[in-house]
Amino acid sequence: MISALCDSRMSAGMWRGDTPLFYHPRKRYEESSNTMIPLIVACHGRFADELVKSAAMVYGEVGSVHAVTFMPGEGPDDLLRKYEEIVTAEGSPEAVLLLVDLFGGSPYNAAVRLASAHEGMDVLSGVNLPMLLELLDSRDENSTVPQLVESAYNASREGTKAFRTPLAAAPAAPAAEEAPVVDRRAGRPTSGHMEIPLLRIDNRLIHGQVASSWAKVVKCDAIFAIDDDVAKDPLRAKLLLQVAPAHLQAYVISVDKAIKVWHNPMYADRKILWLVSRPGDIVRLIEGGVDIKKVNVGGMTHREGCKLISQAVAIDADDLAAFKKLNEMGVKMTLQQLPTNAEEDVMPKLANIQF
Template sequence: MVNIILASHGEFAEGILQSAQMIFGEQEQIVAATLMPNEGPDDLKAKLDEAVDSFGEDAEILFMVDLWGGTPFNQTNILYDHLGEKSAIVAGLNLPMLLEALGARMGMETAHELASHIISKEAIGIRVKPEELQPQEEVATETEDGQEQAVGSLEPGTVLGDGKIDYVLTRVDTRLLHGQVAINWNKATNPTRIIVVNDTISKDEMRKTLLQQAAPPGVRTNAIPIRKLVEINDDPRFGATRAMLLFDNPQDVLEAVEQGVDIKEVNLGSMAHATGKRMINKALSVDEEDVKTFKALEEHGVTFDVRILPGDSREDLDSLLRKEDLI
């Protein structure tokens, strides 16, 4: 895994690291070094030296700095000259850039590789309102022979892929689409479409718009009723789709499964506390109706993945319920 040092004028580096960890969870092998108003270049250099030493010899280090040509850049550049091929510098630090780096560094071995990756992805974090100022990008579905074609333009009965939607994640989360989903789970599952399945939200134009604005760039996002999910589940034109399904309660998942939607596993990420519900871990609050729903889903062959983030350890649902005397 590539080590990261954030360097900035003022407390920006520390603040952006805190923001990233709120979304991505606690991170190892990343350090923030700040140049405060009462400090000079030598003070920052000492902090950077300490950070480099903390990673040990032969560490791959990516420096992410706020401004090209500023003091943080100049001081990291001195270290870059010393470290050579084992380091790289990226300027223009922002939150989407940092989240991209955190998501990608686990699978990369060199700082150069990580720097090249985030520079190619960095611009996608820039969005604008009014939306007509945003450059438009065509979102298409890839056919078996590599040709791209929008699903809506295909004749009914057209078969893409194997004719079945690939459900890369089915998640129960009271908050539906938010940072942990749009960043962490999106990177872990790589969907081509995010589908919020909720009868109420599908009729609320404002909430649908907010969901679309929260979606990761390049991933088509829809809010649909359960009946519509049942329809597209059987539509072979969606056979090349990798779908992330988001529900805000397990009862809707059960209804979809009972109507034939091919869901094999449900990620239980967050169920908000309410009157009559009991917390079974830090994120899940359930009542007797929920427990019955879990049992019914198990009878349909559905398994459960209990964790908030992809990097978390899975918890066993039955063990959590037994601990609270719910089964």
């Protein structure tokens, strides 16, 4: 519906520069009352800003549409704070629709944390221009969040077309079958330890870079997300497990649990990628007997009182002490966000850091 509307506007030549001649932003804004369900668009980088601007260029300015950026150095808590500020500014409505770019990304995870506390809120991933335009056109004071979700989803699918290549409809999912009961202890090793092809510090734990890049490079068969706080939070644990590659087993466990599993010979034939949130947890792992010789420092989001040692890594006094302790333990630590990036020694970056 919205694509046909835009096509008719453009084909009629009703444009001057970037603005449609018939477009009345004040009228559009007046039509969008406080009873309209607020839309929050959140994406990596500045994409949300530009997407909302593009929608305004095509459709016109409307109220209760908010763009949220997610920049390097920011974390899920920063996103959650931005969402909450918008909801408060809107008068704390119970019904809000959050549109994010990637399923399982930080904007999605922070949005779910907000929506889980409000029955009338929902989160839809895969936001694009056809989806947003459809919402602007179909949203009114009588709309419900489920109606908007369905409308946006249909518009996104219908707006995806190829000039030459025919696109088939997605095949129906096969019927679920009950998994057979398997004794996982049968034939398992009785001595030794698992292989850890990569131990990475990344306080986002499982996310796109890990799932799409590192897991493939190290050829692991499982992922451990090791964090005491997340292991006690069912919602955050569930969000992390949703992002894990479908062909890999993934677990969210505490530091103490990771130490116990390391010493369990049943896992000696496994190749497991380990993810932790902070260097202090690695000190605890080593003190618990885990054999760690090298650490990949991938991402530590900025917090109050932190200092940057790279664009993606911010540390506080406790982190600095832990890095120095790991260095004394003979652990090699390198900064490397992606497998294609060059490795950088962490210790020279810490030389002039003081708290």
